[in-house]
Amino acid sequence: MDLAKHWRQRAARYRLEGQRHRSSGALRFPPEPTLGAEAEQWEPYVLSGAGTVYSFTVVRQAPTGQEEQTPYILAMVKLTEGPLVTAQLTDCDAQDITIDMQVEMVTRRLRDLGPDGLIIYGYKFRPRLG
Amino acid sequence: MQPVYIVGTGHTPVAEHWEHTALSLAAEALRGALGPIAPEHVGALYVANALGGAIGVQTQLGPAIAAAAGMRGIEAHTVEAGGASGGVALRQAYLAIAAGAYDLVAVVGVEKVTDVLDGRLEAGLALATDVDWEAVHGTTLTAQWAMLMRRYMHQYGYTAADFAPFPVNAHANGAANAAALYRFPINIDKVRAAAPVADPLVMLDCSTAADGAAVLLLAGERLARELPGPHIRVAGSAVATDSLALHSRPDPLWLGAAARSAAGALRAAELNVSDIDVLELTDPHGIAAALALEASGSRRARRGPSAGPRWRDRAGGSDAAGDRRWLQGPWRHDRRQRHLPGDRSGAAAARRGREGAGSRRARGAGAVPRRHRRDGSNSHFDRRIGQD
Numbered sequence A: 001m002d003l004a005k006h007w008r009q010r011a012a013r014y015r016l017e018g019q020r021h022r023s024s025g026a027l028r029f030p031p032e033p034t035l036g037a038e039a040e041q042w043e044p045y046v047l048s049g050a051g052t053v054y055s056f057t058v059v060r061q062a063p064t065g066q067e068e069q070t071p072y073i074l075a076m077v078k079l080t081e082g083p084l085v086t087a088q089l090t091d092c093d094a095q096d097i098t099i100d101m102q103v104e105m106v107t108r109r110l111r112d113l114g115p116d117g118l119i120i121y122g123y124k125f126r127p128r129l130g
Numbered sequence B: 001m002q003p004v005y006i007v008g009t010g011h012t013p014v015a016e017h018w019e020h021t022a023l024s025l026a027a028e029a030l031r032g033a034l035g036p037i038a039p040e041h042v043g044a045l046y047v048a049n050a051l052g053g054a055i056g057v058q059t060q061l062g063p064a065i066a067a068a069a070g071m072r073g074i075e076a077h078t079v080e081a082g083g084a085s086g087g088v089a090l091r092q093a094y095l096a097i098a099a100g101a102y103d104l105v106a107v108v109g110v111e112k113v114t115d116v117l118d119g120r121l122e123a124g125l126a127l128a129t130d131v132d133w134e135a136v137h138g139t140t141l142t143a144q145w146a147m148l149m150r151r152y153m154h155q156y157g158y159t160a161a162d163f164a165p166f167p168v169n170a171h172a173n174g175a176a177n178a179a180a181l182y183r184f185p186i187n188i189d190k191v192r193a194a195a196p197v198a199d200p201l202v203m204l205d206c207s208t209a210a211d212g213a214a215v216l217l218l219a220g221e222r223l224a225r226e227l228p229g230p231h232i233r234v235a236g237s238a239v240a241t242d243s244l245a246l247h248s249r250p251d252p253l254w255l256g257a258a259a260r261s262a263a264g265a266l267r268a269a270e271l272n273v274s275d276i277d278v279l280e281l282t283d284p285h286g287i288a289a290a291l292a293l294e295a296s297g298s299r300r301a302r303r304g305p306s307a308g309p310r311w312r313d314r315a316g317g318s319d320a321a322g323d324r325r326w327l328q329g330p331w332r333h334d335r336r337q338r339h340l341p342g343d344r345s346g347a348a349a350a351r352r353g354r355e356g357a358g359s360r361r362a363r364g365a366g367a368v369p370r371r372h373r374r375d376g377s378n379s380h381f382d383r384r385i386g387q388d
Helices: A003-007 A010-015 A036-041 B022-034 B061-068 B085-098 B118-128 B141-156 B165-174 B188-193 B221-226 B256-269 B286-295 B317-321 B325-339 B344-357
Strands: A017-021 A042-046 A050-059 A072-079 A084-089 A102-112 A119-127 B004-011 B044-048 B075-079 B104-111 B196-198 B212-220 B232-240 B377-384
Touching: A003 A010, A010 A017, A010 A119, A036 A042, A050 A084, A050 B141, A050 B196, A072 B141, A084 A102, B004 B022, B004 B085, B004 B221, B022 B061, B022 B104, B022 B212, B044 B061, B044 B085, B061 B075, B061 B104, B075 B085, B085 B104, B085 B212, B085 B232, B118 B141, B141 B196, B141 B286, B165 B188, B165 B286, B212 B221, B232 B256, B256 B286
Parallel strands: A084 A119, B044 B075, B044 B104
Antiparallel strands: A017 A042, A050 A072, A050 A102, A072 A084, A102 A119, B004 B212, B004 B232, B104 B212, B232 B377
């Protein structure tokens, strides 16, 4: 995982910036490359970060690089604006989570790639406060 | 397009092959498939392999295996399509024969995964997800199936125990398969008492990645009639894809690629799903089998997770036979050929399948749709020469 790869995604990772279609108003996240004239129709759009849990699991057999967080809660979150996003749930225990529960985006450390590597930050979701 | 026949099969056991490399496993399976046929008669070699780069730290398996198996210099390359690699490689071989480019080609699916510890294996498998938007968050393939299973349970009112008949059925069949990884029966209580892997999936809901190789030889009609039988005609074949990221699909519970490839292969074979007597699925978990059954039209959508009578994997499925993943296309077709009438145990298994399915098909006919989630999905329908 190199520097440019993560730097490129800073807008989406740090402020959940997706895309909005200028004509139809359609929203999408993650942002996607678009070819031809249609590319100009998609403008950056920052999503609210509010959503509900579509589904979730507790990962107990983790890939290399995630050991220190294991077990962790992985979820698919249905954003209020429509798109589904995959992310970890944080600041909660698995037994407190239910499908359709309200959550909100927070910025957390995703990975620590070691003494010579990056510390990667990005979005996770926590139970909605208040 | 000329008719295409499967004229030879071979495979190694699915196991932890400490003494073997990917090359030696592939060469052993190729020797078994070729039998008396000299390797120089093979025009092209299609190698299905998804983890050679990530785990074996070796690419270019096509020329390497060709040289190791006495086919140095022929057209040979690797086909990588995640869990669909085996089926997609078979599709490439099928097209080469159908187009008349070669008289005889070989497909070998091979993986050597037990050289690394679990963390590296999970990371290698997770490369089949969208690494920028899924894997970076700690997503694994098992975790994705777990989320689909939980959503299915929530949306349609099932429990985790409702999925237990899938591994129970797989182990019952795997116990009779000499090449299977696990050859012991289990029951529903044992399944639910197993340790969690990715809730609600537990250990016995999950297949084990293991080493092995499997081969199919494909030939055109003229050569097929010269070679000793039995042979299977590939009546229909199709491949389809879907978005890499699960969250980008309109309904994550609908395996669109499986639906399109199954429909395409049936259309090519001029068959309906109701014509099918025997169905084999990619089933790393029960939820995968349930969703594949629904997508293929073999069962009405949302009818529930329990293994219906139509579904039988006589080889033991992924759960008992071992997760062969990228060699599944060739491996399953090999098992299928062994199970066609002519082989005593296979005839019994096929008969059970037909009885369970309430067959309307003539004796001896069979069909093997193959489907895979993620970046590829493929289906092939086979018919045996002279039997249907």
